[in-house]
Amino acid sequence: MADGRVERGNQTRRAVLERTVKIASVDGLEGLSLGKIATDLGLSKSGVFALFGSKEDLQLATVRAAREVFVEHVVRPVREAPPGAAKAWQLFLSWLEYSGRRVFPGGCFFYSVSAEFDARPGPVRDEVARARADWIGYVERVLDEARLAGAFRPGFEAADVPQLAFEVMALMELANAHSVLHEDPSAYERAGRGILGRLRAVAAAPDELPERPPAVDYAV
Template sequence: MPALSATSKGAATRDAILDHAYAIACSAGLEGLSIGALAHAVGMSKSGVFAHFGSREDLQLAVLETAAQRFVSHVFQPAVRRPRGLARLRAVIEQWFDWVRHEDDGGCLFLAAVSEYDDRPGPQRDLLLRQDRQWRQALAKAVSLAIEEGELRPDIDVEQLVFEIYALPLLVHHDAGLYGYEAARSRGIRAFERLIEAAALP
C-alpha cells in the first residue's frame, strides 16, 4: 500500500480532530469546545490542533460545517432518491425524525448552537442562519414538487407549510428526551400527516 502524502495525512488528522470536536460540541455546545480538552481527546498538543485551525472560532465554524454535512447526508440525500412529491417530502421528515435520536453523540448540535448564538452577532450566527435557510429552501422545494405532482393544493402558502413542518422535528427532539423517542416520533408522524391532509387536493 503506498504511503500517504503529507497532504493526505494532514486531511486525515484534521478529520479526526473534527470527529472529536463534533462529539464534544454535541454534549457541551460549541462554547464548551476548548482547544485544551480537544487536544487531550485526540492525543495532540494545543499547538498541533492550532496548526489545523487558526483559532477557536475557526474550529467552531468547521464543526458547524461538519455537522451540516452529516445532517444533509442523513436527512436530504436519502430523500432525493425517492419519487418527487409527497413520497420525497415524507422521506425528509422520516429521516429528520431519525436524526433527532442522537443515541450516540449526546444531542443535536444545531439546537444547542441556536440557543448559544441566536442573540450573539458574529460568524457562528451567520453560518447557522445560512444553513437554516438552505434547509427551509430544501423543504420548500419538496413541497413545491408535491404541488407540481398534483398531490397538494396549488393555492397553499408554501412558506407557512414549511414553517409548520419544520417545527415538528424540533418538538419531536424536545419530547424524545423527556417522554421517549418512539412516542415522540409517533406523534410527530401523526402531526405531519394532519398537515398534509389539510394541504392536499380534495
C-alpha cells in the same frame, strides 16, 4: 513526503471534527477547547492549533462538518425521489430518525447550536443561520415541487408552502427538544402523526400516504 504530511493533516482534521460535532451537540460550540480536544485524541496541542488557529475557526469548521453529516443522513436518502407528497413525508421521517437515533449525541446539532448563538452576532452565528436557512429552503422546495406535480389539493398555492413548512418543522423541533430534555422517544411518534395529518389534509391522494408513522427504534 509533502503529500504524506498533507494527508496526515487531513486525517487529523477529520478526527478532530468527528469529535467536536459530538461535543458541540451536547455542550455547545462554546464548550469546544483546542487544548482539551488535543488531549482527548492524544494529539499535540500545537498540531491542532496549526490546523484551526483559533477557537472561532474550530467552531466554524465544526458547523460545516455537522452540516455534511446532516445532509448525509437527512437530505441524500430522498434527493433522487420523484417530487410528491411521499417524498416530502420521507424527508420529514428521515429528519425524525436522524434526531431520534442520535446521529449527534445531543439530538439535532443545529437545534442545539441555534439556541446558543441566535442572539450573538458574528461569523459563527452567520454560519449557523446559513445552514438553517438552506435547510428551510430545501423543505420549502420539496413541498413546492410536490405542489407543482399535482400532489396537493386544488387551492393549495405557492403562498401556502412556507406555512406548511413552518408547521412541520415546528413539530420536528419540538419532538427533538422534548425527547432530549425528558428522554422520551414517544415525542417522535407524536410529531410523525402530526406531520402526516397535515400532509394528508392537503394531499390530492391522501391514501398514498401512510395513516401512521412506521415503528422506529429510537435511541433515546
